[in-house]
Amino acid sequence: MSAASPDSTLRFPHRHLLGIEGLSADAITMLLDIADTYVEQNRKPNKTLSLLEGRTVINLFFESSTRTRTSFELAGKRLGADVINMSVQTSAIKKGETLIDTAMTLNAMHTDVLVVRHSESGAVKLLSEKVNCAVMNAGDGSHEHPTQALLDALTIRRRRGKLQGLTVAICGDVLHSRVARSNILLLHTMGARVRVIGPPTLLPSAIDRFGVEVFHDMREGLKDCDIVMMLRLQTERMQGRFVPSVREYFHFFGLDREKLAIARDDALVMHPGPMNRGVEIDSELADDIDRSVIREQVEMGVAVRMAAIDLLTRDLVEDAA
Amino acid sequence: MSKYRTAYLNARLIDPASGLDAPGGLLAEDGAIADVGAGLFADGAPEDAEVVDCGGMVLAPGLVDIRVQLRDPGHEHMEDIGSAGHAAAAGGVTTMVCLPNTDPVIDNVAVLEFVARRAREVKLAKIHCYAAATRGMQGNELTEYGLLGEAGAVAFTDAETAISDAKTMQRALSYASTFGHIIAQHPEEPALCDGGSMNSGEIASRLGLSGLPPVAEVIMIERDLRLVEATGGRWHAAHVSTAAGIEAVRQAKARGLKVTCDTAPHYFALNEVAVGDYRTFAKVRPPLRGEDDRQAVVAGLRDGTIDAIASDHSPHDQDSKRQPFAQAAFGIIGLETLLPLTLELYHNKHLSLAEALALVTSKPAGLLGLTAGSLAKGAQADLVLIDPDRPWKIDEEAFRSKSKNSPFDGRPVQGHALRTVVDGRAIFIHGRGD
Numbered sequence: 242m243s244a245a246s247p248d249s250t251l252r253f254p255h256r257h258l259l260g261i262e263g264l265s266a267d268a269i270t271m272l273l274d275i276a277d278t279y280v281e282q283n284r285k286p287n288k289t290l291s292l293l294e295g296r297t298v299i300n301l302f303f304e305s306s307t308r309t310r311t312s313f314e315l316a317g318k319r320l321g322a323d324v325i326n327m328s329v330q331t332s333a334i335k336k337g338e339t340l341i342d343t344a345m346t347l348n349a350m351h352t353d354v355l356v357v358r359h360s361e362s363g364a365v366k367l368l369s370e371k372v373n374c375a376v377m378n379a380g381d382g383s384h385e386h387p388t389q390a391l392l393d394a395l396t397i398r399r400r401r402g403k404l405q406g407l408t409v410a411i412c413g414d415v416l417h418s419r420v421a422r423s424n425i426l427l428l429h430t431m432g433a434r435v436r437v438i439g440p441p442t443l444l445p446s447a448i449d450r451f452g453v454e455v456f457h458d459m460r461e462g463l464k465d466c467d468i469v470m471m472l473r474l475q476t477e478r479m480q481g482r483f484v485p486s487v488r489e490y491f492h493f494f495g496l497d498r499e500k501l502a503i504a505r506d507d508a509l510v511m512h513p514g515p516m517n518r519g520v521e522i523d524s525e526l527a528d529d530i531d532r533s534v535i536r537e538q539v540e541m542g543v544a545v546r547m548a549a550i551d552l553l554t555r556d557l558v559e560d561a562a
Numbered sequence: 563m564s565k566y567r568t569a570y571l572n573a574r575l576i577d578p579a580s581g582l583d584a585p586g587g588l589l590a591e592d593g594a595i596a597d598v599g600a601g602l603f604a605d606g607a608p609e610d611a612e613v614v615d616c617g618g619m620v621l622a623p624g625l626v627d628i629r630v631q632l633r634d635p636g637h638e639h640m641e642d643i644g645s646a647g648h649a650a651a652a653g654g655v656t657t658m659v660c661l662p663n664t665d666p667v668i669d670n671v672a673v674l675e676f677v678a679r680r681a682r683e684v685k686l687a688k689i690h691c692y693a694a695a696t697r698g699m700q701g702n703e704l705t706e707y708g709l710l711g712e713a714g715a716v717a718f719t720d721a722e723t724a725i726s727d728a729k730t731m732q733r734a735l736s737y738a739s740t741f742g743h744i745i746a747q748h749p750e751e752p753a754l755c756d757g758g759s760m761n762s763g764e765i766a767s768r769l770g771l772s773g774l775p776p777v778a779e780v781i782m783i784e785r786d787l788r789l790v791e792a793t794g795g796r797w798h799a800a801h802v803s804t805a806a807g808i809e810a811v812r813q814a815k816a817r818g819l820k821v822t823c824d825t826a827p828h829y830f831a832l833n834e835v836a837v838g839d840y841r842t843f844a845k846v847r848p849p850l851r852g853e854d855d856r857q858a859v860v861a862g863l864r865d866g867t868i869d870a871i872a873s874d875h876s877p878h879d880q881d882s883k884r885q886p887f888a889q890a891a892f893g894i895i896g897l898e899t900l901l902p903l904t905l906e907l908y909h910n911k912h913l914s915l916a917e918a919l920a921l922v923t924s925k926p927a928g929l930l931g932l933t934a935g936s937l938a939k940g941a942q943a944d945l946v947l948i949d950p951d952r953p954w955k956i957d958e959e960a961f962r963s964k965s966k967n968s969p970f971d972g973r974p975v976q977g978h979a980l981r982t983v984v985d986g987r988a989i990f991i992h993g994r995g996d
Contacts (some may be wrong), residue, residue, distance in 0.1 A: 441740060
C-alpha cells in the first residue's frame with residue numbers, strides 16, 4: 242500500500258464540506274487537483290492507500306441512495322479508513338430517535354468523518370454544529386450536493402482543460418435539485434457561463450439572481466453550449482402538477498439528437514444519475530460514448546470523494562503524527 | 563361567371579381593425595379577399611364575377627364568437643357541430659371558439675382533432691377550440707399545454723368550472739407561460755356559490771331562492787390577478803358581470819398586467835328582473851345581476867376594460883330547463899342573438915357602429931391571436947352583410963339551434979345578418995332556406 246498523497250502540505254480552509262457556497266475558486270481548485278491524482282490512483286491494480294489507516298468514516302444516510310453511498314464507501318476504503326454504512330430507515334430513527342441524538346451517539350464513538358445525506362435542506366449543517374468530527378454533505382434536501390458538483394467539474398475540466406468561459410446548460414427540474422444548485426454555484430465561481438432551461442414550474446423563484454441565464458425554450462437555450470447537463474425528473478413530478486405528462490416533457494425539454502444538434506458539435510452530455518431514459522434523455526443518446534460522459538462522471542465521483550475526505554482529515558493526520 | 567370570384571358592390575365597409583368605415587366594395591377570389599377599399603367598384607362590377615349588390619348595407623368581417631359551447635361530442639341532442647354551424651351562420655358568426663366541456667372533455671390532442679375534423683366536414687363557421695386547463699376539468703393535473711397548443715388549442719380553460727385551487731391556478735399560469743398561452747378563468751369562488759341559482763338580493767329573497775353573490779366574482783378575479791402578477795402569466799376572465807369585477811380588471815390593466823376579459827350580451831341587455839316568475843330561460847351563471855352591475859358592464863364596454871363580447875352559447879334541451887328553478891340547468895343560447903344584442907349598444911348610443919362591431923370581430927380575434935375578424939387584403943373572405951337598422955322580433959321558433967333556451971324570445975331588436983360568407987362561400991342568405 243502506498244502512503245501519503247502528494248501535495249500533503251496543502252490545507253483545506255474549512256472544517257466541514259457542507260456545500261459549494263463559501264468555497265473560493267482556490268479551494269475548489271485544490272479539491273480538483275487532488276482528485277485528479279486519485280483518478281490515476283484508482284486506475285492502478287492496487288488501489289488502496291494507507292493514508293487514513295485507523296480512521297473511522299461513517300456514512301450516515303437518512304435518505305436512501307445506493308450509488309452515492311457506494312461511491313463514498315469506496316472512497317473511504319481506498320484511503321485505508323474503516324467505513325461503516327448506516328442507512329437510517331432501519332435504525333433508531335424509526336424508534337423515534339432525533340437527528341441530533343443519532344449524531345451524538347456516533348460522535349461518542351469517536352468518528353473522524355461523518356458523511357451525511359438527509360431529505361431536509363439544512364439538516365446536515367444542523368448536525369455539523371453538534372459533533373466534533375468533520376462532516377461531509379452528501380446531499381441535503383434541495384439545498385446542496387457539493388461532491389456531485391465537484392465531480393461534474395472534474396469531468397469537464399479533464400475533457401475541456403478548463404472551466405472558465407465554457408457555456409453550460411443545466412436542464413430540467415432545477416426546482417427540486419440540489420445538484421443543480423451546487424453546480425450553479427461552482428461553475429459561476431469558476432467563471433463558466435451558466436444557463437438553466439426548463440418550464441417555469443420547474444425553476445426556483447428568483448433563479449435569475451444566481452447569475453444564470455434563464456430559458457424556457459430549450460432550442461434557444463442550447464445554442465452554442467459546450468456542456469449539456471440533464472437533471473432527472475422524478476415520476477411524481479410528471480403527473481400534472483409540475484409538468485403534464487412524460488411525452489410533453491420529453492417533446493419540449495428532453496434531450497434527443499435533434500435538440501443536441503443545436504448545441505456545439507462537440508458538446509458533452511452529462512447527467513448526475515440515475516437516468517429516466519426517455520423522459521429527460523433519449524436512451525440511445527445516453528449510451529453514445531462520443532457525446533455522453535455519464536460513466537466518466539461516476540468514475541470521477543470516487544476520486545473526488547477521496548480528495549474531499551483526504552482534505553477534511555489532514556488536520557487529524559497531523560495531530561496524530 | 564366564375565363561381566370563385568364574387569364582387570360586393572355598394573357596401574358600407576366597416577373594418578374595425580383598420581378603422582375603415584366608408585362606402586366601397588370588396589372582391590373575394592378563391593376564398594380570400596383579393597381587394598377591398600373605399601370606392602372600389604364605384605364604377606360598376608368587374609367582369610367575370612358573381613355580383614352581390616349590398617344596397618348600402620354594412621359589409622363587415624364575419625363575427626368571431628370566442629365562447630361557444632358545442633355539446634358535441636357527448637350531448638348532441640342539445641346541439642351538434644352541424645346545428646351550431648347553422649345557428650352561427652344565421653347569426654353572422656364565421657368563427658367560433660368552443661369550450662372544452664364536451665364529453666369526452668377536450669383535454670387531449672385526439673378529441674381536439676376530432677372537433678377540428680368535424681368542423682371541416684360540416685363546412686360552416688370555422689371552429690377553434692379551447693383545451694381544458696386541467697385533466698377532465700377536475701382542477702388538479704395540468705394538461706399538455708405544449709402539445710395541445712401545437713395541435714391548435716387557442717387557450718386553456720376549465721369552461722364553466724372555476725379553477726378554484728390557488729396552487730393549481732398558479733401552476734397553470736406558470737406552465738402556460740412556457741409557451742405564451744392564456745389561461746381563461748370562469749371567475750367565481752365556488753365555496754360562496756354553493757346551491758345558488760340567481761343573483762343574491764331582494765328578488766332572490768322574495769322568490770325564496772339561494773343566491774349567487776356578486777362578491778364571489780371579484781374575490782376570484784382579485785386572487786387570480788395576484789397570481790398573474792407573481793407568475794407573469796396571461797389570463798382572461800370570461801363573462802364578467804359585476805361592477806367590482808370589472809373595476810378589478812380595469813386597475814390590473816392600468817398596472818400593466820397581461821389580462822383581458824369578455825362579457826355576454828345578457829349581462830348588458832338584461833338584469834335580474836328578467837328572472838320574473840321563475841323563468842328558467844333567464845337562469846345563467848354568472849347570474850343576471852342588479853341594474854348597477856348591468857350599467858357597469860355597459861361602462862366597461864365603453865371604456866375598453868371589457869375586450870370582447872362573446873355569446874357563451876349554452877344550449878340546453880327543454881327537459882333540463884322545465885324544472886323548479888333551483889334544479890334547472892344554467893345557460894342561455896346566444897349564437898343567433900349575439901349580433902342584434904350587440905347592436906343595441908349602438909342603437910342606444912353607447913357605442914358607434916364600428917366600436918360595437920369591433921367587440922365581436924377584431925377585438926376577440928386579436929385577444930386570442932386568431933387570423934380572423936378583419937377585412938384585410940389577403941385575409942380569408944369571412945364576411946357578414948348586415949342591415950343594422952332592420953327591426954325584427956327575436957323568435958325562438960326560428961332559431962336554427964337545436965335548443966331554444968333564450969330569455970330574448972319576443973324581444974324587439976334592430977339589426978340582422980343578411981348574408982354570411984365563409985372562405986368566399988355564402989353559408990347563410992336571409993330569406994332563403996339554407
